[in-house]
Amino acid sequence: MKIFRKKQSDIRTAEGFSEFYDAHLDYTFSVCYRHSRNKDECKDILSKIFSSIWERRMSLYEDYLQHEGQWKDYLAKAVKLKIYDHLRERERTE
16 A cells, blocks of 8 residues: 655745645644734744745755654744744833
């Protein structure tokens, strides 16, 4: 019996990145909301994270291919770091 894996998206293209974004948005939003409890803050944080990935997509592509299953971990860590950065910045301005 053959096991078919879904062909991996090419995050270097707009269509492939859109598939990557759609596949990870709900998970990353839930991680962010669990820590921040602020939907607008989460939208801002996720926008920054996914924009950064888009800007670095060419250099990240090889890692993306090699570590397909680990992207959720990478994104969760990125979300947590951005939340902490955001909280530190908020404390400085208050």
